[in-house]
Amino acid sequence: MKNEKIKMLCEAAMLIALAQILSYIKLFEFPDGGSIDCAMIPIILFSVRHGKGWGTAAGLIFGFLQYYGANGISISWISLIADYFIAYALLGFGAGLFQGRKYGVYFGTLAGGTLRFAAHFVVGAVVWGAYMPDKFFGMTMTNEWFYSFLYNISYMLPDIAICVAVFALLYRPLKKYFTCADLQTA
Secondary structure (H helix, E strand, O other), X not given: XXXXXXXXXXXXXXXXXXXXXXXXXXXXXXXXXXXXXXXXXXXXXXXXHHOHHHHHHHHHHHHHXXXXXXXXXXXXXXXHHHHHHHHHHHHXXXXXXXXXXXXXXXXXXXXXHHXXXXXXXXXHHXXXXXXXXXXXXXXXXXXXXXXXXXXXXXXXXXXXXXXXHHXXXXXXHHHHHOOOOOOOOO
8 A cells, every 4th residue: 555655646747747847848938927838738647546635636736837837917815816826726626536438538538637727717806807908809808707718718729729639549448548547536
């Protein structure tokens, strides 16, 4: 049991580090935060393998690294906590709900990505809404919630789609790595 926990902690460290590296390879970056990249893939994979508790912890650590190690953007302590710590913890939690399940990486991606989006959406309207531009995507902005939805869905939807596509490409050859038979609770 002790060796299994050490293996799991080493796996967590490697996948969190991989997520951090992937976060630097951006396909597109928005000026006020948010980017399209592949950083969610390792966090989702770890969470689906080890469950919601460990997935939440991995997401929380990754959120910490994203803010402090990647020049995170926040305008208040609320945006710091919600956009980084809560959002990535929810990513790990949502993906971890599908531990050991068939096609868990797909459902985990959708659940974790949706929960992460929800955190960004709420803080975007409540905190960042004060800085809402007059026009966004060629539309006049008059509602903070609508602006937050547009802003956050514009990078979260591609992020989720990229994760699903990568998992689809890797599912057959790496299927045995998408679950962790030693620690399954499903």
